[in-house]
């Protein structure tokens with residue numbers, strides 16, 4: 001038999017995707033499932049962005065475009081990075097337009113990794129952070145970020161995972177699935193560690209604009225860190241544009257030069273009319289108002305969940321308030337069952353779709369992820385059903 005790429009044997013089917021498939025099948029069979037499993041805003045893309053894409057289509061931008069991205073889009077990205085993160089990037093040499101955040105992450109790792117390199121990846125985190133390293137013939141070394149440490153790895157845990165093969169560390173703040181993000185002081189210490197050991201810092205900041213307290217600090221905003229930091233970001237979550245597939249990598253020019261080759265030789269370019277819509281979305285004042293309204297809605301839903309949690313007072317489902325992103329990482333450890341089983345029970349009996357915490361790594365076991373990127377009615381009703389199911393379960 002013809003051989004296949006063996007790296008893929010090392011990658012498990014994502015539990016998020018498996019659960020989503022099962023939920024779709026149940027829905028298709030007519031079951032009234034409340035889907036609280038996906039990380040996709042329930043809001044429409046702001047109408048002004050649709051109009052900008054439409055204008056670009058009418059203007060004939062339906063052919064190939066520049067692989068690095070139109071300069072006006074790269075300028076808009078630089079404006080966003082300076083406005084929101086306080087970091088100055090050169091649009092001509094330090095920014096690459098990508099096919100969403102996932103492709104920004106792909107080009108980032110392509111640009112810096114050699115086969116056999118080790119990459120430190122927090123646990124729990126979005127499965128792609130480790131899977132992509134494996135796809136590129138690197139080794140993903142998991143660094144525990146236990147619940148007891150606020151889902152942020154203790155600084156000494158990074159040091160313990162270090163070997164002569166360590167090439168990079170991956171950060172994702174606010175985190176999917178936990179919403180956690182560290183203090184500026186922590187980032188300063190981590191960046192000092194990266195500098196001392198000549199490590200790249202790949203920082204996935206796709207949830208960077210979704211936070212409920214003080215604004216998180218970008219990993220590149222720490223003094224002296226920009227030269228070793230690769231920022232992965234996209235318009236998907238903040239602008240409710242997941243289906244547009246547009247994001248960016250911001251990094252030192254020599255990294256961008258490699259990442260551009262990776263992009264050019266895999267996707268050619270992001271669709272030109274989408275690039276024009278993205279350039280508009282990032283800087284248009286009305287669109288920023290629309291995104292602020294979405295953030296306000298997530299804030300209200302977060303408060304709604306916390307209010308229901310207080311009212312019900314469950315001892316079986318504990319509800320740590322997320323600091324950012326649009327997920328609750330519900331603590332179901334009191335039930336004493338694997339998170340996959342908990343999700344299956346909740347899906348079958350309560351008819352609510354969730355993602356098992358184990359999909360994000362060992363440290364996610366005992367937790368389940370519930371999105372609040374769904375309507376107020378679904379979030380409220382779905383969460384009540386989860387709590388009611390847990391009360392009936394034998395611990």
Ligand SMILES: Cc1ncc(COP(=O)(O)O)c(C=O)c1O
Pocket residue numbers: 039099100101102103126172175176204206233234235236237242246247
């Ligand atoms: C942490 C994290 N990074 C990146 C992505 C992918 O973002 P995009 O849709 O822009 O590719 C996701 C999507 O769920 C995510 O959760």
